[in-house]
Amino acid sequence: MSTHDISDSGFGLSERSVNRFAERTAVACLIALAWYNALELVVLCFTTFKRYGGCYFWCLLISSMAIIPFGLGYLLIIFDIYNSLFSVAMELIAWVCMVTGQSLVLWSRLHLVVQNRSILRWTLAMIIVDAIVFQIPASVLELGSHSNKSYLFTRGFNVFERIQLIAFSLQEVVLSVIYSWEAVRLLNLRPRGHYRSTLVQLLIVNLAMILMDAAVIGVQYSGLFDIHVTLKAFVYSVKLKLEYAILGKLVVFTEMCGSASQPTDLSDFVDLSFHPNQSGDRDSQARIYDTPESNLPQRVHVASKQPSDSQIFVTSDNPSLSNEAL
Numbered sequence: 001m002s003t004h005d006i007s008d009s010g011f012g013l014s015e016r017s018v019n020r021f022a023e024r025t026a027v028a029c030l031i032a033l034a035w036y037n038a039l040e041l042v043v044l045c046f047t048t049f050k051r052y053g054g055c056y057f058w059c060l061l062i063s064s065m066a067i068i069p070f071g072l073g074y075l076l077i078i079f080d081i082y083n084s085l086f087s088v089a090m091e092l093i094a095w096v097c098m099v100t101g102q103s104l105v106l107w108s109r110l111h112l113v114v115q116n117r118s119i120l121r122w123t124l125a126m127i128i129v130d131a132i133v134f135q136i137p138a139s140v141l142e143l144g145s146h147s148n149k150s151y152l153f154t155r156g157f158n159v160f161e162r163i164q165l166i167a168f169s170l171q172e173v174v175l176s177v178i179y180s181w182e183a184v185r186l187l188n189l190r191p192r193g194h195y196r197s198t199l200v201q202l203l204i205v206n207l208a209m210i211l212m213d214a215a216v217i218g219v220q221y222s223g224l225f226d227i228h229v230t231l232k233a234f235v236y237s238v239k240l241k242l243e244y245a246i247l248g249k250l251v252v253f254t255e256m257c258g259s260a261s262q263p264t265d266l267s268d269f270v271d272l273s274f275h276p277n278q279s280g281d282r283d284s285q286a287r288i289y290d291t292p293e294s295n296l297p298q299r300v301h302v303a304s305k306q307p308s309d310s311q312i313f314v315t316s317d318n319p320s321l322s323n324e325a326l
Contacts (some may be wrong), residue, residue: 023226027078030230031071037237038067044244056108064103064240071233078226088146092139097169098133098236103127105243106175113182123175130171134164165220166270169213176206205242212239 041064049057073091078083107123113148138160144153180203187199212235220228 027226027230030234031075032073034067034233037241038064041240059101059104059108063098066094066097067233067237070098074229085146088143096135100131102236103171112180113186130167134167138164165217169217173210176209180206202246205246209239287316
């Protein structure tokens with residue numbers, strides 16, 4: 001399908017605003033910001049984790065790297081640099097990795113707070129089914145919209161593209177709501193007020209992700225297709241950066257709420273050990289709380305400077321409790 005055919009068709013890529021310069025400037029800025037965030041995310045992946053493994057790590061890495069070809073594919077299409085099926089295929093593959101990867105990041109994070117295995121299985125099944133039901137038809141329709149018989153696919157793509165956008169946004173909302181609900185439940189088991197700031201920050205991050213999805217949907221229904229697709233790349237890069245913003249708090253929160261008698265094995269999903277070259281704030285994080293054994297305040301140190309897994313040591317003014325490993 002030639003550039004002239006695309007411009008004359010009803011395909012979403014031709015739905016541009018009157019001010020082409022302003023729109024293309026916005027597109028270029030959004031792609032540049034998304035690429036900058038993506039490069040930073042890739043570096044963070046390899047410097048934050050001590051062990052490169054687990055579903056959480058790989059989903060973060062793949063979804064972060066997918067932002068670059070996704071933006072590049074639409075950059076080639078929007079600016080008519082190389083408007084071909086190769087560009088479309090590149091952004092489609094990146095779109096699958098970016099969206100499904102983000103959902104799997106949220107799903108992996110559920111293992112920190114959800115103890116019900118049925119919930120974990122059903123949410124994973126939801127992600128797999130949505131990927132098959134929505135991404136495969138949308139990919140076929142978009143490829144067809146750039147073919148020589150675009151008139152057969154254009155209208156269907158314009159409708160189905162909006163449907164899949166809402167479906168994936170609702171999927172992420174479901175995962176965020178489950179996580180927030182379980183996090184609130186666990187934090188309520190701790191002494192009142194000691195984890196209020198952590199709770200508020202976690203809820204704000206999840207609310208921000210939901211609002212960003214709503215903004216992307218709003219731009220999509222406004223008819224600004226070019227800005228919509230590049231805004232998606234930027235929004236997904238910001239959502240992944242928010243994961244790192246709360247990662248340290250998730251580690252401390254999980255280790256504090258975990259029980260020595262019922263440890264949670266997260267090695268297959270979330271690597272809770274930080275890289276040994278982290279800053280001092282992450283190497284030695286402390287929280288003070290009261291325990292049933294003593295009314296004296298105790299300081300909990302999460303030590304991660306050693307190559308071995310993180311350990312929690314308790315010290316207090318009571319000699320009987322000093323240097324006791326949890």
